Amino acid sequence: SQTIHQWPATLVQPVGSPLSLECTVEGTSNPNLYWYRQAAGRGLQLLFYSVGIGQISSEVPQNLSASRPQDRQFILSSKKLLLSDSGFYLCAWSQGGYTQYFGPGTRLTVL
Amino acid sequence: GIQVEQSPPDLILQEGANSTLRCNFSDSVNNLQWFHQNPWGQLINLFYIPSGTKQNGRLSATTVATERYSLLYISSSQTTDSGVYFCAVEGDYKLSFGAGTTVTVRA
Numbered sequence: 001s002q003t004i005h006q007w008p009a010t011l012v013q014p015v016g017s018p019l020s021l022e023c024t025v026e027g028t029s030n031p032n033l034y035w036y037r038q039a040a041g042r043g044l045q046l047l048f049y050s051v052g053i054g055q056i057s058s059e060v061p062q063n064l065s066a067s068r069p070q071d072r073q074f075i076l077s078s079k080k081l082l083l084s085d086s087g088f089y090l091c092a093w094s095q096g097g098y099t100q101y102f103g104p105g106t107r108l109t110v111l
Numbered sequence: 112g113i114q115v116e117q118s119p120p121d122l123i124l125q126e127g128a129n130s131t132l133r134c135n136f137s138d139s140v141n142n143l144q145w146f147h148q149n150p151w152g153q154l155i156n157l158f159y160i161p162s163g164t165k166q167n168g169r170l171s172a173t174t175v176a177t178e179r180y181s182l183l184y185i186s187s188s189q190t191t192d193s194g195v196y197f198c199a200v201e202g203d204y205k206l207s208f209g210a211g212t213t214v215t216v217r218a
Contacts, residue, residue: 034206038152043197044208059205088152099144100199100206102154 002027006091006103019078021106023091031093033074038088086110113138117209124188124216132183132212134198142201145183149194188216
């Protein structure tokens with residue numbers, strides 16, 4: 001069966017510090033991968049998606065970036081965090097345009 | 112992009128009650144999913160339902176694609192049903208989420 005992992009689970013970072021969040025998927029190959037952000041009490045906003053290694057599509061201009069160095073690994077990064085980057089970050093995978101499955105998420109607080 | 116509207120925004124239920132959540136979307140879609148977000152933030156897939164009706168235990172969902180809406184039914188609600196319910200529609204591999212319905216089930 002397929003599983004999706006995210007780490008860390010929680011993170012507290014100062015403004016201006018770098019960020020690296022990791023997502024890995026097991027039990028499938030060539031998945032579509034997604035990064036979402038959820039602000040407190042709100043819906044999910046798609047940040048990035050990837051349909052293959054090295055291919056990244058950005059949905060929202062911001063100081064975040066994403067990379068896919070391996071087939072089942074998706075990384076979200078920032079060189080300098082802003083207060084507005086605080087939120088709940090969720091990674092998801094799907095096979096083609098079908099059901100998306102979400103990881104447990106990372107709660108990021110920028111102080 | 113596709114606009115997704117969910118109603119009501121908040122719902123308070125007594126345990127054992129039934130309820131209906133609605134999702135309207137602005138354009139034709141390839142895929143529609145319902146999720147339940149538990150208090151720990153985990154998004155749980157409930158239904159993949161681009162059209163038709165599906166049932167899973169006390170939950171069922173109906174999507175009328177031609178009229179661009181979907182309904183999620185919760186019957187005999189339990190306290191464990193509390194959380195936020197999201198509808199999401201897909202076009203070009205991307206899901207667009209509604210703002211969610213927050214359900215509180217009281218014992």
